[in-house]
Each structure stands twice: as C-alpha cells, then as structure tokens.
Amino acid sequence: MTREPSGYPRRQPHLSPHETSLWNWAQNATLAKKTQQACPASESDLQILLRHHRGQVRVMGRRMSPGRMLAVGENDDLLIDTSALRGFISSDEHSATFAGGTPLHEVYEQLKAMGRILPASPGVIDAQTLAGALATGTHGQGLQQSSIGDEALSIRMVLADGRIETFDRQHPWFPAVQLGLGCLGVVTAVTLRTQPAKVYTCFKTAVSADTLESDLLTWNRDYVMSKAWWFPEENQVHVWAAREANAEEQAQYQANHGDLVEQQQTSDAMNQTIDQTLEHMRSDTQITDENGKPFRTVTRFKDFSDVTGDVYQVFCRGIATPQINVEIAIPLARAGAVIARIKRWHAETQPHMHYPVILRCTGASESWLSPAYQQESCFFGFVIYYAEDGSLSPEGVAFLRAVEKLLAEEGGRPHWGKYFDASLYNWAKIYPQWQAFSQVREALDPQHTFGNDFSQRLLDQGAEQ
Template identity: 25%
Template sequence: MKQKNNGTWVSWNENLKYNYTTKYDITTEEELQEVVANNEKIRFFGSKQSSADIAAGTDVLIDMTSYNKIVSYDYNAKTITVQSGLILSELLEAVASVGWCIPCLPDINTITIGGALATGTHGTSGKLLSEYMIECKLVLADGSVKTVTKDDELMDALRVSLGMLGVMSTITFQCEPEYILHVKEKPENDKEWLPKIKSRLKEHDFLRILWLPHTDTGYVITGDKIDPNKEVVENKGPGYLKHRRTVSKILYKYSHKFPWITSIANKIIAKAFFNSEKEHKGSLYQATVTKSRGSTLELAEWTIALDKFPQVFEELKTEINKWSNKSFIHIPMDVRFVYKDNSWLSYAYKQDTVTMGCVSRNAATADTYEAFKSVEKIFLKHGGRPHWGKRFAAKDAQLAKIYPKWEDFKEVRQKLDPTNKFLNPYLTKLVAAKKLVNEIA
C-alpha cells in the first residue's frame, strides 16, 4: 500500500480542488479494511470525473484506481466479479471476450466501476448499470466486510448510494449473451421526434436523441438487434465530423461573456455536424459508447417520468429561447431513457424515465452558465430528479420530495455509519446530517 502525505486532489476538469493530509493507494481488500478502520473521516475516488462534489474534501483519501483486478468468471451463470477500481472499459472488454455483454452502458468508458455504480450511471433503453450488480462486498465504517446479495433488502439502498454506506470492494455482475445492433442516425424536427418517443421505444432496442437547443432539431439514433452475419452498408458520414469538438470549442469560447453567441453557434454546428444520415452495426459497446470525453466539460443531467417529458420539454424549450433569458445551452442535450426499477435513489425508482443532459463546453466558467439553473428549476417543478454524479444545487428538503425512499435511505446510512465517517462537507449538507460533538470541536 502506497501512502502520500500533504498533496492536492484535483478533479478531471480542475473545477474541484482539495488539499489532503494523507492519500492511500490500495491494492487489496485487506488494505482497504485497514485504512477505513483506522481513520475517523475518509473519502475515496476513482477517475475523478464527477461534476458533483462527492469524491474528496476530507483530510484522508483512498485512491481506488490500483484496486482494479478481474477476480473471477462463472461461465455457467454468465457472471463476472471485479474489484471496484477497475475502469469500465476493461470490464466491458473482459465480458466481450467471452461473448457476453451488460445490456445498458453509459456513454463513456473511462470511469471506475465503483464510481459508476455509486452515482447511478446509466445508458439508454434499459436500466441503470447498477441493476446488473447481483452481489457486492462492502467495507463498512468499522472496517468489517459485509456481503450483500441481490436478495438482501440492503441491495436496493446500496445500488445507488454515493459511497455513503461504505466502500464497495468486489462486485459481481450478471451478464447476458452479446448481441449486434444495426444503428441508424438522422436529424429530425422537434415536431417529428417528440411525439414518436413511446412508439420508438417499443419498436427499437436502442433509442437516443441528441437534442440541439435553439435549432428546433433533434438527432435521432436508433438501434435494432440483428443477426451478426447480416451485412450492413456502413455510412459513417463525412470525414470532417471528427472535428466537431474542436469547432465547438472555438465557437463557444466567448459564450460565457456573450450568451447569445450560443444560439448562432448551435445553428452552425447543427448544420455542419448533425445534418447527415449515418448507418453502421456493432455490439452495444462498439456501436454506442464514446471512448473518450474532453475534460473541458461541465455537466448536469435531470430525469423526469416518461409521461411528463413532452410537457417539460416544451416548457424548457420556451424558457431557453427567450432572448431575455441568458440560459443559452451548448449542443447537444442528450436525451436517454431508463426503465423503472426498485433502487431507492435511482432516477427510475418505480417509474419509466427520460433523462436530459445539459453540458457547458467551458468548464472553467460553469458557475456563470445560467442554463444549469433554468434546467434545474423546471425539472424540480415537475418532480424531476438530478443525476448524482453531475452538477445540481438541490439539497435534503427538495430531495425528500422527489425520492420516496429518501428518509429510509438516510436511516440506513445513519445505522451503517453512525459517526459520519464517509461524509464530506458536500454530502453532509446533501443529507442534512447532524454534526457530531467531536466534529464541532
């Protein structure tokens, strides 16, 4: 176990910085237990790609990224067990190598397994990644290890828990046989794609819409399972499409000073980079996962019940198109779909859900990006729920209104961590945890 003293923890986009007294790089479960047991206050982190302030802020930190081994396969049950610091890409490549898949994947593969699960990472047209976790070894506040299975009531609290119940050690995923998607992409006017959401969810195995604010256009991506041997004439579009990030960076450079520039930039970007039809095939991982993400981003994402989405969408569109409002939004707003589950802090708890991302291409000026505030206000008004790993301002009182099991979760958290060992200042405010006497002192 490596130990580093007196350093600075910096998030991927440099928006969050914290000094720490001690950082441990752990490689075994025993080391993890030892560090947790022997420290009064501790947080742990992986790839540091969260926009929410959940990973640091305590004097003692655990770097999980060296705790990254594949532990075992069960070929009959189609399960794989891994250490929680493993990067998602390595998990996905491992299951693909034996002909399996996890049927719902996020849009990036550079995050750690533990971080992805703790924050409710998801893909589209399926369930949260955490719904495929069938067993987890959890290091509790006293350093002991508790094995939680899919049949334990605790699992519904643990699946999405922001690392407030303990540190995930090893995780077992239920996999399925790999399949091939025939993916088609094309632009559609808002009046076309919005009414077709429910029918397309029934018709297609994969649906994602990249909405292009201030252009009245969505870029619709559908995927259908096909025979792996079926030939598909691939059309990946013009070669210049690979330069979209560079062009976006240039066009949005001064949009924090002059927000109205965004509207003009979006129309240019939409015409140049979202105006062609594309077609290809591949596994879910090959066909749909972006293999990188620039650290110049800052992200927010909100979810809403599927039945409420059209109303919320129209209200949001009207609001951001007002020239009196400074909430001009960078391209694209990622619209995805998550089916209902029973996980207490899942965005899809007991309801089929639409998620809508909001991105600022200028991470350093995200605090002045008015769109984050407008999106949150409208979604909260309609009972929307925030993505735990992205930017939002809502705290305990508001979250209690939109998560039916919020108070139950807080009770479980208090029981498993009575001394608030796993809370940093951000999480303390999030759950309105009472400060202990020794903390006040």
C-alpha cells in the same frame, strides 16, 4: 483547503508540477492534500486502514465527479484511491465478478473476450470505475434496462470498522447499497449479471422537433435503444435508434472482423446545424484548435451514416472533455409535457446554448436513490464546455441555472455524478425511500465515517424535509 464554491467552479487548466493538492479530473476543485491520499494495495490493507482511522473518509475512482462529492476536510480526513483494487475475479454461466476499482472499459473488454455483455447499456464514457458507476447511478439508454447498478447480483463492501459485508438481492438493504453515494462503505467487489453478446444496427437520422413530444416515446418503444440530441434553436433532432442486427448485417459485421461497420451512404442533413453549433462553441470557449475535444463531440454528427456493431462500439462513444454537465430525470410519462414547456420557455427567453439537449430514456430502477427509481424515465442532459482560460460562458451558466430550475419544478431528479443545485429539490418528496436509505446508513456507518461536508448537508436536508 479551497472549497468548491456553490454552482459551477472555474477550471485551473495549468496546474503546477509542484502542486500539493489533489484535484478532480476536470481540474475545477481540490479534493485533498496529497498527504491525505491513501492507496491500499489490497482489501486486507483497506480493512486495517479503516479499522485504525479516526477521521472521515471519502473514496475516489477516476475523480470524474464534481469535487464537492469527493472532497475531504482538513487534518485526519482521508481520500482513498482504489486504483489497486481492480481486475476480473471470476465468472459463471450467467455472471461475472470484478473488483470495485476496475475501470468500466476493462469490464467491457473482459466481457467481450468472453462473448458476454451486461444487460445494461453502457454510459457514454467508460473511464469511470465500476464502484463509482454504482455510487452515482451511471446509466445508458433503452427502456429494457436501467442503470449499471441494476445489473448487480451482489456487492461486497468494507465497512467503516473494517468488517466485510456482502449484500445480495435477497438482502433487504440491497436497494440502498446499489446506489450508496459512497456513504455506506468501500465497494471492493461486484458480481454483475451477464448475457450473450449481441450485435446491433443503429439507424441515424435528422428530423424536425415539431413532434418531439410524441416521437420520443415512439423511438423508445419501437427500438431496443434510442438516444437523441435536440437543437431547439434550429428546431431539429438528431436521433440514434438501434435494434438487434439481422442475419445480413451480422454477416457484414463478422466479415469486418468485429470492427464497427459504417454504411457507405451518408447524410448531410445535420451539417448546417452543426456548423452553427460549432460557431457558438468556438465563441464561448475561445479554443483555437479546430479539432479540439469539445468540437469533436458534435462534428461526428456531420455526414453521419447507419452503423452495425456491438453495444459498446455503437453507444460508448463519448469524448472525455472538461465540462459542466447537468442531467435531470423526468418520468417518461411526463417527458412530452416537459419538452413542450421547454419549447415555450425557449421561445420566450431565447436562452444561449452551445450544445444540444441530450435525451436518453431508461427503464425503472430498483435502487432507492436512483433518479429512475420505480419509473421509466427520460434523462434531460445539458452541457457547457470550459473556455481555454478555464472560465465559463456567463450566458451558458445562466441557461443551465434556469433549465435546472424548470426541471426541478417538474419533479425532476438529478444525476448524482453531475452538477446540481441541491436547494432546488425536496429529497424526501422525490425519493420515497430517502428515510429508509438514511436508516441503512445509520446502521452501517453510525459515525458517518464515509461522509464529507456536502454529503452530510445533503442527507441532513432530506431528513429535515
């Protein structure tokens, strides 16, 4: 089986209909032979499968993570598809329980129908499964919340020997299970904390990046949720800052039958910057379709306006398109100093970028392996899109490698569901509970059934540091 090479793999945009391998969503890595895929129809089928299986096992949701996180080896190894283990299970006044294989958009739709929301802000993309979101630490923005996993009240798993265990917040191992990298068991049900649905007004603006170091803190302290796109070359920042809607704004929203309200007054302050960004993107990707998905991710910033809607309408607006995405969390208290360093580095080296730096901040997380563990954090996101032929811009790749190295030197913690160079990090140093997580893994899966070459190297590397 072809292994994902180190770094950023080339994409295969035109797979044969007779392909015998299963690929990840981005089509840049093979995960298993199709004959190695298992699709249990129920939790009991999953129990039987694991009880009698002798090889290693990985679990896939929507296959949106890098291939190395999901791939299995040859022979008896299995890749478990949990798509049949999905759906709403139950709810009470303060919580709702869903099967682990439920896509996030189904979770959000069900909660919205109930007049409820998660206290955690959604991520940009809502296609991934609930279990996958927990396993990788999916997060949104806002200092009053952290990752989706931090809203879990209990997590039910099938272990390697087929036993079922349920972990709640009183269990000493719960912080390990909240973000388990898929290495502890198969998550089959998650009970999530919920709260009454709210309506938000999001104010959008374009400002100079001259004072970004201090502005970032102000936006995140003054608003419930904030997100920013920083264009270093143009020294400009596009900012979304949201608060709960007032009575007049809520009335407008209701009068619009619950659809997103866009204000009539628009701003063209980003138009010139976006045109320059699009020029870079078209040159790098050679995509001829003017409305191609990568381009739509930034054209939405042109002629922007304030909006009023629910949290999913306002912030869950991502456009899924194959890309290399690197995201590194920095303690919020040090984010300003890191921004200043990036400014100096950018001025000295003039790196090639075809997408802005994405800045999202969250509150501290309880999960031992969360990049935001025990500290308010700013997630610095960097993206390059694939060219039409599946290649990547060499200059873009060089930029990603250099900026990740810079952030790793600043004590950054990488997002588990995105690309990172594991050799840059001292895991035991940046994660105080790394050894505790390893001990939980040894207790729940002593044979390392839920592992593969990459996860084994990763956890072994942390144990040796």
